[in-house]
Amino acid sequence: MWVRMKKLINDPDDIVDEMLDGIVATHPDRFRRLPDTQVLVRDDAPLDGKVGVVSGGGSGHEPAHAGYVGDGMLDGAAAGDVFSSPTADEFEELIEACDSGEGVLAVVKNYEGDVMNFETAIELVEMEGTDVETVVVNDDVAVEDSLYTSGRRGVCGTILVHKAAGAKAAEGADLKEVQRVGQKVIDNVGTMGMALTSCVTPEKGEPTFDLGEDEIELGIGIHGEPGTERTDIMRADEITEELTTAVLDDLDLDEGQEVVTIVNGMGGTPQMELFVVNRRLQELLDDHGLETWDAWVGDYMTSLDMAGCSVTICAVDEELKELLSAPVNTPALTAP
């Protein structure tokens, strides 16, 4: 079935498959797609003597997660259908492909499907003797117990978990240490998002939720799940204040604390607007006596073509600064 709509798409049933082939085609020497799966791993996985770091989840959040596969970050990622968890079988194949014998850290966004299927997969691989540890990312400060979630949702902060854990694994640390730094990010990060428009899933071809001409939604999830408040559209500065305040209230940081920030686009937001948000975010942090150590702006964890953004703030110490600035070479994130 080909739904006639304004997307660069062939058949909605094929979009994840074709996207994955399109990702591999950017770096055919660096990626391997496991046969008959939606799992991408480094072509050289598993890496001798290195703990594997893997993640995965529904598609529609690109570049998460396949875009973060490479040196210094993930060894592999499983892609579910759009906004659907990968299967337990796919998580199992992913973990097995990335285990060199040193064990594997699974970075799981807190959604019921992902958590359940990763758990099933882990039970299976552990029976075969593979060590697996898990960290569950739940950085979204907007709501407890959302549409697909018990507890808080895992959103853009996940990228910092990938980065820190990936860097620690690249150093040759053992599984417990890699897990520890992943959890350390989780313990220190918060995110709050907002939508100007709904996303449109390829399958349905219509908005996931209705938002009036002059309305925005604060606290939106990355699948278009309801947020905390639907309100009249505000100026960018006011929106930035709402998002930033919500995160800072949750984190409760001491004055002088160093932070890394992400202004993340939801997929349909031009960079011009993200930079306008970043400008105000940095002013607000300065007003709060916080020190921005690094500021990221771009599309890191998206929601298909949704227009909107999220603000992520993560408190960093010397260890996290070293890990977050360590060399990385992936399609979506590169640092010398």
Place this chain on the structure above:
Amino acid sequence: MWVRMKKLINDPDDIVDEMLDGIVATHPDRFRRLPDTQVLVRDDAPLDGKVGVVSGGGSGHEPAHAGYVGDGMLDGAAAGDVFSSPTADEFEELIEACDSGEGVLAVVKNYEGDVMNFETAIELVEMEGTDVETVVVNDDVAVEDSLYTSGRRGVCGTILVHKAAGAKAAEGADLKEVQRVGQKVIDNVGTMGMALTSCVTPEKGEPTFDLGEDEIELGIGIHGEPGTERTDIMRADEITEELTTAVLDDLDLDEGQEVVTIVNGMGGTPQMELFVVNRRLQELLDDHGLETWDAWVGDYMTSLDMAGCSVTICAVDEELKELLSAPVNTPALTAP
């Protein structure tokens, strides 16, 4: 005046100013904004003994051009108002700030305003003894003599010119050599774009052009200028074939030729869809007996929030491969 619309924006009159501050805020140690201008330069510009490489143009094409300022690429960039050329005065200040005495290469996209204002600026700085050479990028194969252009338009291929010229300058080459490699890219690159939707300028708050629910426009310019054909929406594979064929017909490459490709998002297009286009693009190149040496996918030269994409193909030899893969460290492009 605050237009009530679905953008992350304060006052449309302030959006470029606030965007530039937001860019500087990502790397305050790396950028300097020239006082009372919309010009960003490297904080350490001019670099002793190095030819300066500069560019600029209307805003709304982010990350072009400020996102490409940094090691191995541009020394500075002037940002005009949205879809308007920077002034001659701003180009003059840009060139002066980036001249260490070794001269400056100006990379100009072929739009009448940019060409005219850069020319005026160059006359002024040459009177002060600064050597300037220019390359004019005109990679858009869609149309001759468009709304703002005599000859072909300069679009996404400009990024490859920035990269090659910037790498050559970083090597310590002289001005003529830096110009030569910039022109070499121009002589070997072609681009064709398409729009699923119009962009909406902050000032007007309404679509720049009308496109029906089931229509797309092929050959669109990056300001929403008319293209070659308005047609019913097609499958992504067919759209990719239209774009790729137009570029290949223009370039007329020999079998076995190595190329670098860019699938460029127009600002409102999620990465998922760009990867679907890249998949088909690579198949088509393979069918034509061409060898993809490197494949880029992402938002490199945008048109505000327009949904759509462009396909760029550039024939490369050993020299261009070396320059295009040389180390670079800018907000929008980083390679180790």
